[in-house]
Amino acid sequence: MHLSYEESIKHVYKGLVILAVVTLIEVFLSLIGKGDFFPALSNAAPKVTLIITGLLIIVLSLYKAYYIIGDFMHMKYEVRGLALTVLLPTLLLVWAIIAFLQEGGSWGARREWVRQKNIVPAEQTAKPGPQGMIMPGEEDVYFRMF
Amino acid sequence: MASQTDHLELEHEVHDGTEDWSGGKAPFNTSYGKLMMWYFLLSDSFTFAGLLIAYGALRFSSPTWPSPDFVFSTHPFGDSHLPLIFVTIMSFLLIISSVTMVRGVQEGKRENKNGVVFWLLMTVLGGAAFLGCQAWEWTNLIATEHMSLTTNPFSVHNDAGVYLAEDGSDAKKDGKIESFVSGDGYLIHRAVVLTDDNDPRGKADHHADDHGDGGGHHHEVFVYKSQLPLDQTHQLIDERGYIHRKFKLTEGLDAGKVKTEEFGPKAFGALFFFITGFHGFHVFSGVAFLLIIAVNAASGLYTARRNGYEMVEKIGLYWHFVDLVWVFVFLVFYLL
Numbered sequence: 001m002h003l004s005y006e007e008s009i010k011h012v013y014k015g016l017v018i019l020a021v022v023t024l025i026e027v028f029l030s031l032i033g034k035g036d037f038f039p040a041l042s043n044a045a046p047k048v049t050l051i052i053t054g055l056l057i058i059v060l061s062l063y064k065a066y067y068i069i070g071d072f073m074h075m076k077y078e079v080r081g082l083a084l085t086v087l088l089p090t091l092l093l094v095w096a097i098i099a100f101l102q103e104g105g106s107w108g109a110r111r112e113w114v115r116q117k118n119i120v121p122a123e124q125t126a127k128p129g130p131q132g133m134i135m136p137g138e139e140d141v142y143f144r145m146f
Numbered sequence: 147m148a149s150q151t152d153h154l155e156l157e158h159e160v161h162d163g164t165e166d167w168s169g170g171k172a173p174f175n176t177s178y179g180k181l182m183m184w185y186f187l188l189s190d191s192f193t194f195a196g197l198l199i200a201y202g203a204l205r206f207s208s209p210t211w212p213s214p215d216f217v218f219s220t221h222p223f224g225d226s227h228l229p230l231i232f233v234t235i236m237s238f239l240l241i242i243s244s245v246t247m248v249r250g251v252q253e254g255k256r257e258n259k260n261g262v263v264f265w266l267l268m269t270v271l272g273g274a275a276f277l278g279c280q281a282w283e284w285t286n287l288i289a290t291e292h293m294s295l296t297t298n299p300f301s302v303h304n305d306a307g308v309y310l311a312e313d314g315s316d317a318k319k320d321g322k323i324e325s326f327v328s329g330d331g332y333l334i335h336r337a338v339v340l341t342d343d344n345d346p347r348g349k350a351d352h353h354a355d356d357h358g359d360g361g362g363h364h365h366e367v368f369v370y371k372s373q374l375p376l377d378q379t380h381q382l383i384d385e386r387g388y389i390h391r392k393f394k395l396t397e398g399l400d401a402g403k404v405k406t407e408e409f410g411p412k413a414f415g416a417l418f419f420f421i422t423g424f425h426g427f428h429v430f431s432g433v434a435f436l437l438i439i440a441v442n443a444a445s446g447l448y449t450a451r452r453n454g455y456e457m458v459e460k461i462g463l464y465w466h467f468v469d470l471v472w473v474f475v476f477l478v479f480y481l482l
Contacts, residue, residue, distance in 0.1 A: 008252055016245045020238060023476075027234050030481040034215040035329075036229050046329070054482055061477040065470055072248055072466045082174035086184050093195045100199045104206030112209065 015071055019064055026060050029053040177453065183460045187467045194471050197424065198478050201417045208411040212300035214480045216331030222282050233480045236279045237472065243272025244469040251462045254455030259443060262458055266440035269465065273433040280426050284419075292336040292388070293415045299334035299388065301410030303327070306397040310380045310404065316394075317380065325396070332391075334407055337367040339374070339387040382406050418479070425475050428468050435461050
């Protein structure tokens, strides 16, 4: 840190205010997304509201992470090589997030597919067949033909 | 022999510790301890990332998921429901303790012993307060709302409908019909299961009030174990005493059909207890180490050492990391 002692104390309390305010904004956005605040917005377009507020919250959280690592953990003032050896490996997580969320979505789709398959089709017992042409018990033979 | 002696002397020099990292130059211009703390935190971040990604994958695989503003709306200050307020207070506690930690490191740089001890103790206080809040949150979820590792009584309605009363008509609460829309959350309450068939408490009728809220106080229902499962017009009390209310759908193709409240996605409880528990364990370890380092600092150990208050910087890195992880736990579990 190239700041004087007094300046660095000021800097810390500025950090406190930034993190607290960003957290409050996040909670506010989250409650808008869930419809606790401005329910009209959430009622009109629930999915869109949820996705937009969600993306904003993610960006704000990443900013909080950047601030904590950069200023509180002093990463900004470390040698570039140190910062890179710590931060670059976390890029692996980008793919992990994409891959596993995709995987989770696929599990969900398959579960839904199985559920649909398990639903017994309603009223299949009443089969209007041609009268007088097929002996009782031979309906299945008739239907197998077509 | 002579060459061996030289070798030994060299070894001696290597472990002498008079030079940074003993090669005469500190790689990355930092101490060995701080660099290794960074790499430990990197590996730890992968553990947390694994847990949070597992949460994401399971949530994506589930047709419904309890809404956090419904599940986390209780707080120790009363019966009212304030979504996310209590966890926001917990977040503030960690942010504040991060700031006191930075102040401790700054005083360490100035070799101000009393300042270091004071700010470390403030940080301990913040961490302990956070743990206290978490203890309350867990107690409430386990004892009042009956969530466990494998049973998740929180879920969400997929359709609009209205709850049934004992006589099969629309249930009313405070004179208003108890209806809900798709996306509304519900909590399956639990009756007190009496093993003794002569227990007088079970003589009252099986009537449960105040459903559909996020917990808090509702009057207790007593049932005899021998009666379970108990299927009634307005509710089904299962073998373990969970009261699944019945409701009539009012919209869509199935309008008019009577359905029973089902448990929410099973993984929710295990994920919640494991992830917040693992984070809480980090906070707990951090508090323990902060106390040790505060005692060491007070005893004057660090002024006598060559590297001064570096230990305070290292626990500082760890403590900020705990705050950093909470940013993401808060994001994934409570906000999204």
